[in-house]
Amino acid sequence: MRVLLVDDEEQLVSTLAERLELRGIHAGWATGGEEALERVKSETFDLAVLDVKMPKISGIELKKRLQVLCPAMKFIFLTGHGSEEDFTAGAAEAGSDFYLIKPVKIEALLEKMNEVMRHPGKSI
Amino acid sequence: MSEPESIETCGLRCFGAISASLSHELKNALAIINEHAGLLEDMMLMAGTGRPLDPDRLKLLAGNVMKQVQRADTMIKHMNQFAHSVDVTIACSDLEDALTLAIALNSRTAVMKGGTLVLEPSATPVRITTCPFWVQTLIWRSLNELLERAGADRQLHLCARKTSDGAAIIFSPVDHMLTNIHIPDVLNHLKATQALDIQTRELWIILPADITMNRTD
Numbered sequence: 219m220r221v222l223l224v225d226d227e228e229q230l231v232s233t234l235a236e237r238l239e240l241r242g243i244h245a246g247w248a249t250g251g252e253e254a255l256e257r258v259k260s261e262t263f264d265l266a267v268l269d270v271k272m273p274k275i276s277g278i279e280l281k282k283r284l285q286v287l288c289p290a291m292k293f294i295f296l297t298g299h300g301s302e303e304d305f306t307a308g309a310a311e312a313g314s315d316f317y318l319i320k321p322v323k324i325e326a327l328l329e330k331m332n333e334v335m336r337h338p339g340k341s342i
Numbered sequence: 343m344s345e346p347e348s349i350e351t352c353g354l355r356c357f358g359a360i361s362a363s364l365s366h367e368l369k370n371a372l373a374i375i376n377e378h379a380g381l382l383e384d385m386m387l388m389a390g391t392g393r394p395l396d397p398d399r400l401k402l403l404a405g406n407v408m409k410q411v412q413r414a415d416t417m418i419k420h421m422n423q424f425a426h427s428v429d430v431t432i433a434c435s436d437l438e439d440a441l442t443l444a445i446a447l448n449s450r451t452a453v454m455k456g457g458t459l460v461l462e463p464s465a466t467p468v469r470i471t472t473c474p475f476w477v478q479t480l481i482w483r484s485l486n487e488l489l490e491r492a493g494a495d496r497q498l499h500l501c502a503r504k505t506s507d508g509a510a511i512i513f514s515p516v517d518h519m520l521t522n523i524h525i526p527d528v529l530n531h532l533k534a535t536q537a538l539d540i541q542t543r544e545l546w547i548i549l550p551a552d553i554t555m556n557r558t559d
Binding site (some may be wrong): 227230233234236237240249271272273274298311320321324 | 454
């Protein structure tokens with residue numbers, strides 16, 4: 219599995235990527251939407267884990283733009299808020315099953331990643 | 343144009359928006375600490391299987407955790423300072439201190455809108471007697487409107503300045519199409535007025551030196 223992590227907190231995505239690599243998952247990371255869009259031009263990812271609230275390009279908007287470039291890509295949303303507004307937006311985009319609230323346990327993230335890859339039809 | 347919101351609604355929205363923004367930042371700090379703790383645990387598990395630990399790496403990870411703890415502590419101090427702004431209705435305080443706090447409280451919102459906030463130090467202390475919470479509400483509301491119009495990658499400068507009969511909060515550069523910030527109730531409550539200088543692209547919010555003087559309410 220190849221996963222792209224996108225969050226404007228660099229220490230968060232770089233450390234999470236390292237932990238996923240230790241578990242045999244190829245993980246790339248980007249700290250913003252523009253960087254992520256650039257990265258998918260030269261690398262292939264099966265799945266993207268996106269922060270909902272990011273500067274310039276939100277996670278919701280980024281998903282739409284990534285889907286154009288990578289139609290087969292699956293998505294999981296991460297958020298720090300856990301607010302009703304974020305849940306509604308994230309769940310509408312990825313399904314309520316694929317929406318996680320920070321801080322997230324890596325086991326929970328791995329479970330969601332495996333689930334979204336096993337049941338691609340559940341993710342838009 | 344929609345009706346200006348009531349002062350009560352504006353105050354509550356300010357309190358809610360700032361609390362939500364700070365809690366989001368706190369969550370990010372906690373998430374980073376969480377991942378670092380997880381990575382340390384992973385490294386310990388690997389050490390148990392014979393993979394040597396790298397002391398420099400451990401030192402770096404510990405340093406990162408400490409930075410995030412300091413970041414979270416600073417955010418909580420700002421949150422606490424803001425929460426206590428409702429303790430007194432009126433207080434004598436330094437307007438530049440209020441701007442410093444406002445920038446700390448609103449910086450993430452500014453970044454999310456593609457802008458940054460910069461404090462321009464004032465030449466002399468600017469002390470006024472006013473309502474601390476409503477000054478924060480006024481700045482929050484003004485920043486929201488100005489940042490919406492500022493566009494991406496724009497710096498918005500804030501400055502406190504003494505005037506002949508009070509003080510002013512100056513925002514610059516503001517959009518040349520700006521006419522007014524639509525917060526008449528908050529301005530009235532603070533006995534404040536606003537003035538726009540098209541030439542310098544500065545928006546002045548002018549506050550009395552002492553709000554209790556000739557106060558009617």
